[in-house]
């Protein structure tokens with residue numbers, strides 16, 4: 001399969017010179033177009049840092065990240081912001097949305113920065129996404145008037161406004177109960193089946209089992225790269241649990 005992202009010897013340190021702590025240590029990772037990859041591992045092992053590095057959300061200390069042939073470290077801040085907005089989508093544990101704005105307005109707000117797009121077109125797209133994610137009737141509600149699961153669906157709508165090649169999801173189900181979590185994962189699987197790659201950080205083996213490939217991180221390294229696309233969901237769970245036991249995570 002064709003690569004979407006090639007990360008080579010990515011290192012990331014935090015802190016002042018002489019007292020740095022290593023969050024990523026020369027990580028090599030390729031993600032294919034359309035692939036669904038989960039990242040697991042203990043707290044502090046570097047999962048979010050890897051997601052931020054591969055999406056150009058944060059700079060790296062050394063190494064390189066090439067997104068569809070474009071070396072991210074060679075881009076200006078504005079060029080990088082354009083790529084993130086137009087070709088990547090982001091979902092977090094709790095979507096940051098503006099109070100006193102409707103769900104619909106929150107969804108179209110970031111896309112308004114693209115001057116080429118007109119508001120009516122954006123609204124039409126947002127409404128189609130609201131329908132797709134099962135919250136068609138909630139567009140006019142204030143963000144305080146919906147459940148956590150519904151708000152996350154709205155966050156997913158917002159992340160899809162640019163028709164991204166990849167969704168970066170950092171603990172998207174972390175704040176949800178198990179029913180809402182399962183529903184959000186079904187939605188992400190559907191979005192992936194329509195061609196969008198997904199890189200998802202999670203602590204939850206059940207969530208990771210929805211992915212085709214699972215990276216297990218430990219101490220800033222990828223300790224294991226498990227491909228489970230052909231496995232049933234039951235055997236995915238077994239493989240994940242066995243790998244976690246083996247790696248003591």
Ligand SMILES: Nc1ncnc2c1ncn2[C@@H]1O[C@H](COP(=O)(O)OP(=O)(O)OP(=O)(O)O)[C@@H](O)[C@H]1O
Pocket residue numbers: 014015021022023041042043044045046047048049050
């Ligand atoms: N902005 C920062 N400044 C200093 N250290 C940081 C910063 N962000 C992360 N770190 C450190 O880098 C390491 C990796 O952090 P990261 O957030 O990537 O871990 P994680 O695996 O996502 O953890 P969690 O599961 O708890 O979210 C940790 O030791 C963390 O303390």
